[in-house]
Amino acid sequence: MPNCLVVLAPGAEEIEYITVCDVLVRAGVQVECGSVGETTVVRGSRGIPLGAHAQYDLLAGRTYDCVYLPGGVKSAESHRDDPRTQALAEAQLRSGRLLAAICAAPIALVPRRLCADRQVTCHPGSRAVVEPAARAWLDRPVVEDGNLVTSQAAGTTMALALVLARRLAGPEVAGRVARDMILPDAIATHAHA
Numbered sequence: 001m002p003n004c005l006v007v008l009a010p011g012a013e014e015i016e017y018i019t020v021c022d023v024l025v026r027a028g029v030q031v032e033c034g035s036v037g038e039t040t041v042v043r044g045s046r047g048i049p050l051g052a053h054a055q056y057d058l059l060a061g062r063t064y065d066c067v068y069l070p071g072g073v074k075s076a077e078s079h080r081d082d083p084r085t086q087a088l089a090e091a092q093l094r095s096g097r098l099l100a101a102i103c104a105a106p107i108a109l110v111p112r113r114l115c116a117d118r119q120v121t122c123h124p125g126s127r128a129v130v131e132p133a134a135r136a137w138l139d140r141p142v143v144e145d146g147n148l149v150t151s152q153a154a155g156t157t158m159a160l161a162l163v164l165a166r167r168l169a170g171p172e173v174a175g176r177v178a179r180d181m182i183l184p185d186a187i188a189t190h191a192h193a
Contacts, residue, residue, distance in 0.1 A: 001028060001029070001030050002028075002029050002030070002065045002066070002168040002169060003029065003030040003031070003032065003064050003065050003066070004024055004029050004030070004031050004032070004064060004065065004066040004067070004068055004164070004168065005032050005033075005034060005059060005060075005062070005064040005066070005067045005068070005088075006020065006021055006031060006032070006033045006034070006052075006068045006070065007034055007036060007056065007067065007068070007069050007070075007079065007085055007088070008033050008034065008035045008036065008037070008042060008050060008052045008056075008070070008075075009035075009036045009037065009042065009070075009072075009074070009075040009078035009079060009082075009085075010037045010042040010043060010074055010075065010078065011042075011043070011044065011045050011072045011073060011074025011075045011077075011078070012042065012044050012045065012050055012070045012071070012072045012075040013044065013045045013046075013070055013071045013072035013075065013102075013103055013154055014044040014045065014046055014048050014050060015154040015157050016070040016071050016072065016102050016103055016154055016157050017033075017044065017050055017070040018050070019157040019158060019161055020068055020070070020100075020102075020157060020160065020161045020164065021033065022161075023158070023161035023162065023164075023165055023177060023181075024161065024164060024165060024168065026165075026177045026180070026181075027165035027168065027169040027173050027174060027177050028169055028173060029065075029066075029164075029165070029168050029169060032053050032054070032059050032062075032064075033051075033052040033053045033054075034052055034053070034054060034055065034056035034057075034058070034059040034060065035052035035054070035055055035056055036056045036078060036082055036084070036085065040052045040053070040054060040055060044072065045072035045073070045074065045075070056084065057084070060084060060088060063097075064092070064097065065097055065098060065168055066097065066098035066099070066100060066164060066167070066168055067088060067089065067092045067097075067098070067099050067100070068099075068100045068101075068164070069085070069089070069099075069100065069101040069102070069105040069108055070102060070103075070105060071101070071102045071103020071104045071105040071123065071153070071154075072103065072104065073104050075104075075105065076103065076104035076105040076106075076107050076108060076126070077104075077107070079101070079105050079107075079108035080107050080108045080110070080111060085108065086108070086111060086112055089108060089109070089112070089114060090112050090114060092147075093114055093147060093148060096147055097147060098147050098148075098149060098164070098167055098168070099114075099147060099148055099149070100148075100149040100150070100151070100160065100164055101122075101149075101150050101151075102122075102150065102151040102152070102153070102156070102157065102160055103122065103123045103126070103151070103152065103153050103154065104122065104123050104125065104126045105122075106120055106121075106122035106126065106130045106150050107122070107126050107129050107130060109130070109133065109134075109148075110129060110130065110133040113133065114148070115130070115133055115134040115135075115148065115150075116133060116134070116135065117135050118134055118135055118145040118146070118148050119134065119135055119136045119137075119138055119143055119145045120134045120136075120137060120138070120143055120145065120148070120150045121137060121138050121139065121140055121141075121142070121143040121150045121151065121152050122137070122150060122152065123152055123153045124139075124152075140152075141155075141156035141159045141160075141190075142156060142159050142160050142163050142190060144163060144167075149163055149164065149167070151163075158183065158187050159187055159190040160190075162174050162177070162178055162183075162187070162188070162190040162191040163190050163193070165177055165191065166190070166191055166192070166193070171191060171192050174190075174191035174192070175188070175191045175192055177191065178191040
């Protein structure tokens with residue numbers, strides 16, 4: 001069974017956190033959420049409490065097929081500034097395993113030059129930071145460049161979730177999830193792309 005570590009930080013964008021976790025579980029992916037906050041429950045960007053399975057340090061020593069960094073400005077800053085998350089992101093890309101980041105979270109790719117030779121996207125508000133560090137910035141809902149997957153914002157989260165489901169569980173499973181959720185064709189196409 002494929003697995004995914006979702007790194008939960010205070011200020012995470014609620015839709016970006018919950019939606020990806022939900023879709024991946026529907027696709028049969030084992031999802032583990034690790035909180036880098038002081039407790040396993042943190043306040044999201046809209047003030048909604050978000051829970052994790054465990055503290056990040058209890059999960060970080062394991063190998064994951066995918067590591068996902070949700071956005072939200074404070075969450076993204078945590079991903080960028082936390083040496084544990086930085087080391088995890090770098091190790092994930094170097095190993096050839098998937099790393100995904102959405103909204104402002106691609107700023108976490110900048111300090112260690114993790115997107116230097118990659119095409120990426122992010123929230124337009126973070127473009128000025130991310131674009132100079134990347135090979136190219138693309139104005140698309142989701143950008144896949146090898147084992148790095150980036151997405152733009154809360155509104156593109158379902159498309160990102162389906163891309164990750166496809167990459168981890170296969171196009172048939174991702175397509176089934178999209179059909180079961182009765183997603184519009186414009187979104188469901190990411191399950192098969």
